[in-house]
Amino acid sequence: MGHGHGKGPGQWCHGKFRGCGYRMTTGREAVLDVLSQANEHLSAEDIYMKIHPVYPAIGLTSIYRTLDILVNIGLIHKFDFGHGRARYELTEGPKGKRHHHHLVCTGCGRVIDYTDFIDEEVALLKKTEEGLSKKYNFRIDNHLIQFYGLCDACNRS
Amino acid sequence: MGHGHGKGPGQWCHGKFRGCGYRMTTGREAVLDVLSQANEHLSAEDIYMKIHPVYPAIGLTSIYRTLDILVNIGLIHKFDFGHGRARYELTEGPKGKRHHHHLVCTGCGRVIDYTDFIDEEVALLKKTEEGLSKKYNFRIDNHLIQFYGLCDACNRS
DNA sequence: AAAGATAATGGAAACCATTTTCATTTAGGA
DNA sequence: TCCTAAATGAAAATGGTTTCCATTATCTTT
Known part of the structure; x- marks a missing residue:
């Protein structure tokens, strides 16, 4: 192992x-x-x-x-x-991968991690989090972002 | 009913x-x-x-x-x-609510729908989707955004 | 309006990932 | 080394969801 x-x-x-x-x-x-x-x-x-x-x-x-x-x-x-x-x-830890989000293929179930656009996304999320925290008095400590659709392979068939 | x-x-x-x-x-x-x-x-x-x-x-x-x-x-x-x-x-349909995202309380399980910031989020999502679609040849037709944390009630106790 | 073909149904049983139970083993402080 | 509470494995229980199958209902065709 x-x-x-x-x-x-x-x-x-x-x-x-x-x-x-x-x-x-x-x-x-x-x-x-x-x-x-x-x-x-x-x-x-x-x-x-x-x-x-x-x-x-x-x-x-x-x-x-x-x-x-x-x-x-x-x-x-x-x-x-x-x-x-x-x-x-x-x-994400010392050896951990960078923070990422997911692309989930509804055809074959494959899950792709992506880090592209993460910075912009995270920046917006932070702003959103602040607003939401204040408005709903909700202590946010995590988020989940996933896109669903068909992957390359499933698109062809 | x-x-x-x-x-x-x-x-x-x-x-x-x-x-x-x-x-x-x-x-x-x-x-x-x-x-x-x-x-x-x-x-x-x-x-x-x-x-x-x-x-x-x-x-x-x-x-x-x-x-x-x-x-x-x-x-x-x-x-x-x-x-x-x-x-x-x-x-979202003719009588449907506006598109929204979710705040999920990990304490009591309550789910809050929010529409605040939705416009900015959706705008960014659209941009992200375009980029991801191109890069991974992934046809995106849905997304999921959820924040996890503690709601007002759970924060107090 | 009646008949026929086929989709839809309910109830019970099957499924299957996850939890619980409980008697046994183990980790780690004394 | 001893001791106690924590951790474990095997088997059984759980619980949401699916499948099976004989019966019923829908909708098209006369």
């Missing part, structure tokens, strides 16, 4: 876990490892599949539990692209 | 249905009626609950089937606010 040999992402999150009162275990480390290695949005089962060959003792249940914690801690984001299963992705 | 007495939304969609090869039935009309009367985002069961007292013969299954068709035809939008059930809302 290409463990970082010493300074993997486990190191990075050890503190985060402990700080929140959680214990660090093999399974949790494995989940973080897989997530930081991956460049796609993984489902719980995807993660299970990658971990299983290496640590057959770790069950799907624990993975769900770990993902839940990670979402609450803020280390990962949980997405729903409308395919009946949640997908998870590391929050 | 406050049927429109003659020129309800059923009238509006009759043609749409027929044009797509679907037959108009009591159940389908009832679903459209409920959706056009409602100002909130309804789940399949919400709709069932409203229809049942009036038309006890109509089952939940049919409602799911009708909603599916309506989504495909483009008459309604399907949303997932992360509460484990889909919610449906009439697409």
Whole structure:
């Protein structure tokens, strides 16, 4: 699984876990490892599949539990692209990708990350957030932007 | 259920249905009626609950089937606010509300529709869409914007 | 208006991602 | 090393949504 040999992402999150009162275990480390290695949005089962060959003792249940914690801690984001299963992705961190938004193909289900226009979008979002926060007294701490349509491949057929 | 007495939304969609090869039935009309009367985002069961007292013969299954068709035809939008059930809302139409985006409270689950800043947002979105369409050859026909955070009530407690 | 072809329906069962239960194991402070 | 609470896996439960299938209803054709 290409463990970082010493300074993997486990190191990075050890503190985060402990700080929140959680214990660090093999399974949790494995989940973080897989997530930081991956460049796609993984489902719980995807993660299970990658971990299983290496640590057959770790069950799907624990993975769900770990993902839940990670979402609450803020280390990962949980997405729903409308395919009946949640997908998870590391929050932008030291090794994290840049903040991005999504293009979701309604034909084949493919999800494209894009960072183009992100700056303008984020600038507008910030302004919008301020306005909305004030008007509705709503403390905003996250946003979701997705475009739906047909991808290149689906357009041709 | 406050049927429109003659020129309800059923009238509006009759043609749409027929044009797509679907037959108009009591159940389908009832679903459209409920959706056009409602100002909130309804789940399949919400709709069932409203229809049942009036038309006890109509089952939940049919409602799911009708909603599916309506989504495909483009008459309604399907949303997932992360509460484990889909919610449906009439697409902006003759009687439809203005296009809007959502504020989702992660505390209590409340969803607020906002139209403030919509113009600026939509303008930017249009520009972004053009760029993305070109770059990825992606035909965009919909977008989703949601802000997550804590609502006024949840902020206080 | 009646008949026929085919779409639509309801109820029950199936589905399937996610959660819960519970007895057992483990991490990490004492 | 011991101890206690946290974490775990396996199996069962959950709950929204779909599928199956025999029956019914719609709409076109006479």
